[in-house]
Amino acid sequence: MRHVIFFGNALHGDDGFGPVVYHRLGRLDLPADVRLFEAGTCGLNALALFEGCDEAIVVDALAPGNHPGRVIQPAARTLALDAALAGHDAGVGHLLAALAALGVPPPHIIAAEAERVQPFSHVLSAAMTRAVDAAVALLCRRLGIDHA
Amino acid sequence: MARVELNIDLNRVEGDLEIGLSVEDGVVVEARTVGTMFRGFEQIMVGRAPRDAMVVAPRICGICSTSHLFAAVLALEHAWGVAVPPNASRIRNLCLLTEAIQSDIRQTFLFFAPDFCQDRYHGHPQFAELMGAFEPFRGSVYKETLDVTRKLVRIIAEFGGQWPHSSYMLPGGVTCPPDVRRLMACGAALDAAQTWYETRVIGASTDEWLAVDSADALFAWLEQPAHAASAWGVLSRFIRSLDLHRRGAGTPHMLSFGTGCDPDRWGPPFDAHLLASGFFDGDSGQVVGLDQAQINEHVRHSWYRPYPGGRHPSQGETVPDYRPGGDRYTWAKAPRYADKVVQTGPLAELLIAGDALIRDLFAHEGSNAWLRQFARLRRIGVELALAQRMLQELAEHLGEPHFLAPAADAERDGQGYGMVMAARGALGHWISIRDGVIEKYQIITPTSWNASPRDADGQPGHWEQSLVGLKVADQDDTAELGHVIRSHDPCLVCAVHFLDSGRRQVFSPSL
Numbered sequence: 001m002r003h004v005i006f007f008g009n010a011l012h013g014d015d016g017f018g019p020v021v022y023h024r025l026g027r028l029d030l031p032a033d034v035r036l037f038e039a040g041t042c043g044l045n046a047l048a049l050f051e052g053c054d055e056a057i058v059v060d061a062l063a064p065g066n067h068p069g070r071v072i073q074p075a076a077r078t079l080a081l082d083a084a085l086a087g088h089d090a091g092v093g094h095l096l097a098a099l100a101a102l103g104v105p106p107p108h109i110i111a112a113e114a115e116r117v118q119p120f121s122h123v124l125s126a127a128m129t130r131a132v133d134a135a136v137a138l139l140c141r142r143l144g145i146d147h148a
Numbered sequence: 149m150a151r152v153e154l155n156i157d158l159n160r161v162e163g164d165l166e167i168g169l170s171v172e173d174g175v176v177v178e179a180r181t182v183g184t185m186f187r188g189f190e191q192i193m194v195g196r197a198p199r200d201a202m203v204v205a206p207r208i209c210g211i212c213s214t215s216h217l218f219a220a221v222l223a224l225e226h227a228w229g230v231a232v233p234p235n236a237s238r239i240r241n242l243c244l245l246t247e248a249i250q251s252d253i254r255q256t257f258l259f260f261a262p263d264f265c266q267d268r269y270h271g272h273p274q275f276a277e278l279m280g281a282f283e284p285f286r287g288s289v290y291k292e293t294l295d296v297t298r299k300l301v302r303i304i305a306e307f308g309g310q311w312p313h314s315s316y317m318l319p320g321g322v323t324c325p326p327d328v329r330r331l332m333a334c335g336a337a338l339d340a341a342q343t344w345y346e347t348r349v350i351g352a353s354t355d356e357w358l359a360v361d362s363a364d365a366l367f368a369w370l371e372q373p374a375h376a377a378s379a380w381g382v383l384s385r386f387i388r389s390l391d392l393h394r395r396g397a398g399t400p401h402m403l404s405f406g407t408g409c410d411p412d413r414w415g416p417p418f419d420a421h422l423l424a425s426g427f428f429d430g431d432s433g434q435v436v437g438l439d440q441a442q443i444n445e446h447v448r449h450s451w452y453r454p455y456p457g458g459r460h461p462s463q464g465e466t467v468p469d470y471r472p473g474g475d476r477y478t479w480a481k482a483p484r485y486a487d488k489v490v491q492t493g494p495l496a497e498l499l500i501a502g503d504a505l506i507r508d509l510f511a512h513e514g515s516n517a518w519l520r521q522f523a524r525l526r527r528i529g530v531e532l533a534l535a536q537r538m539l540q541e542l543a544e545h546l547g548e549p550h551f552l553a554p555a556a557d558a559e560r561d562g563q564g565y566g567m568v569m570a571a572r573g574a575l576g577h578w579i580s581i582r583d584g585v586i587e588k589y590q591i592i593t594p595t596s597w598n599a600s601p602r603d604a605d606g607q608p609g610h611w612e613q614s615l616v617g618l619k620v621a622d623q624d625d626t627a628e629l630g631h632v633i634r635s636h637d638p639c640l641v642c643a644v645h646f647l648d649s650g651r652r653q654v655f656s657p658s659l
Contacts, residue, residue, distance in 0.1 A: 039578075041210070042210060044258075044294070044298075045210055045311075047294070047298040047311055048298055048302070048311075051298075097284075097285045098285065098294050100285070101285040101286070101290070101291045101294060102294055102295055139421075
C-alpha cells in the first residue's frame with residue numbers, strides 16, 4: 001500500500017497547494033494500492049496516516065523564498081522543525097521529526113515554494129498554479145497513474 | 149516605546165495568543181492575555197440546520213474535537229428532549245476519556261517536560277537524567293509518548309471512523325454498536341497505554357497510585373526507588389526544585405462541569421456524571437452544586453460589539469468589533485461564574501470531585517503550577533480506570549441498543565445546552581433553534597475561562613492573575629514564566645512580550 005498525504009490550509013492562499021493537488025489527483029483513476037489523504041493542518045495528529053503502508057509521500061507548500069512555484073523533493077532530514085508554514089503550528093516539521101524518532105522510514109516529499117500566504121483566500125498565485133501542474137505530473141509518474 | 153519579543157517556545161499547539169507583561173524592578177506587576185485570532189465558529193453555525201453542529205463543532209479544535217462533538221450533541225438532546233441509551237453514553241465516555249488521556253500524556257511529556265531540557269538548567273544535578281527522558285525526539289519517554297498516543301486514539305477511530313474531527317455522536321446515541329471486535333481492539337489499545345503509564349510514568353499499578361490519599365503519603369511514595377525513578381518521579385523532583393509549587397496561583401475559584409455522563413442515570417436534570425460537577429468557592433473553601441444560570445460572558449475588554457456587564461450565553465452574541473489602540477485588547481471574551489474569575493482543568497476537576505490527595509495537596513500548598521501539572525498526571529490514572537470501567541460495562545451489555553431514534557416531532561424549536569469536561573477543562577455549548585434552523589450558538593471553551601481578559605468590573609482573568617508577582621531575572625530568558633503558562637495547558641500558540649521602557653512599563657497590545 002502507498003499513502004499520499006497532502007498538507008495545507010485551502011483558505012490561506014498558496015498554503016492550499018497540497019489540498020489543490022489532492023483534488024486534482026483524486027479525479028484520476030488510481031492504482032488499487034494508492035490511497036490519498038487530505039491532512040489539512042494536522043501535525044502530530046497525522047502520525048496514524050503513515051501506518052499500514054510500504055511507502056508514504058508527503059505533499060506540502062514551502063514558506064515563501066526566492067523561487068515562487070519551484071517544486072522540489074527534499075530529503076525529510078534536511079527540513080527544519082519549523083519548516084512548515086506558520087499556522088500549521090506543531091506542524092509537518094515536527095511530524096517528520098517524530099516519524100524519524102519512531103523509526104518510521106522517511107517519507108518522500110514533494111514541496112512547492114509559496115509566493116504568498118494570504119489568509120481567507122482560496123486562490124493560488126500564478127506561480128503556485130503552475131507548480132500544481134508540475135506536482136500532479138510528478139506524482140503520476142511516480143505512482144504509475146495514466147495522466148492524459 | 150520599545151517592545152521586546154521573547155522567544156519562549158510555546159508554539160507547539162494550535163491557536164494564537166500573546167501575553168503582554170508590565171515589569172517593575174524585575175517583577176511582573178500586570179499581565180494581559182491577548183487572543184490574536186478571531187475564530188467565528190458561532191457565526192458559522194447561525195442559519196444552519198441544527199444537526200450541522202455535529203459536523204462543524206468537531207472542527208473547532210484538532211486536539212479536543214471529541215469534547216466539542218459531545219457538547220454539541222448534548223445541547224441538541226437537551227433542546228429536543230431526546231433520551232440516549234446507556235451504551236451510547238458508555239461509548240461517548242470511552243472516547244472522551246481516551247482523548248483526554250492522550251492529551252494529558254502529550255501535554256506532560258511532549259510540551260511541559262521538554263521545556264526543562266535547555267541550557268539554563270545545564271548545571272542542575274538532574275539535568276542528564278532529564279535529557280535522557282524528555283529531550284525532544286531523542287529522550288526515551290518523549291519517543292515512547294509519540295508511540296503510545298498515536299495508538300491510543302485508535303479507540304476513537306473504532307467508533308468514529310477517524311480521529312480527530314469525527315462526527316459519530318448524534319441525537320439519540322452513536323452510529324456504531326459495541327461489537328466484540330471493537331471492544332477487543334479498544335481493550336488492547338487501552339491496556340497498552342495503561343501498562344506504559346504504570347511501568348514508565350508512575351512505577352506502580354494504577355490501583356496503588358490512586359490509593360495514595362494524602363500529601364505526606366505522596367512525598368513518602370516518591371522517595372521509594374521505583375517511584376523516584378519513574379518519569380513523574382524525575383519530573384516532579386526537578387520542578388519542585390525550581391519552586392514551581394510556590395508559583396502561579398491565579399484565582400482561587402474553580403469550575404468543573406463533571407466528567408462524562410453516568411450511563412445509568414443520564415437524563416433530566418442532566419447532572420449525573422462519572423465525577424461530580426461543581427463550583428469550588430475559593431473564599432469559603434466549599435464546593436457547591438453547579439448552576440449553569442450563574443455563567444455569563446463579558447466583552448468590556450474584548451473586540452466585540454459592546455454590551456454592559458455580562459450576559460448568559462443563551463442570550464449572548466459574538467459580533468466582531470475590532471478597535472485596536474483602546475482598552476480592548478483581545479478576541480477572547482471574559483466568562484465568569486457568579487461574577488467570579490475561575491480556573492478550570494484537571495486540578496479543578498479532581499478537587500471538585502473530591503480526590504483526597506488533590507484536596508490535601510491543595511490544602512497544604514494552594515493552587516500552583518506544580519499542582520496543576522500533578523493533577524493532570526494524576527488524572528490520567530483516574531481516566532484509565534474510568535475508561536476500563538466503560539469497556540467492562542459495554543461487554544456486559546453487548547446486545548443493548550446504542551441508538552434510540554428520536555420521535556418524528558422531536559426536532560422542534562427551543563433552547564438547549566451541553567456541558568462536558570474536556571481535557572483542558574469546562575466546555576459548554578448553548579444552542580437556540582428557531583424556525584428549524586440555528587438562531588444562536590455560543591461556545592465557552594476551557595481556555596476562554598483560563599485565558600480570559602478583564603471583565604466589566606476590571607477583574608483580570610486567571611492566567612493574568614497567575615503571572616503577577618513572578619520574578620523575571622533576565623528578559624532574554626523567561627523560561628520561568630513559560631513553565632507557569634505551560635502548566636495551564638494552553639490550547640493556544642503563545643508568545644510573551646515585555647512592554648519595556650524603563651522602570652515601569654505600560655501595556656499596549658502589539659496589534
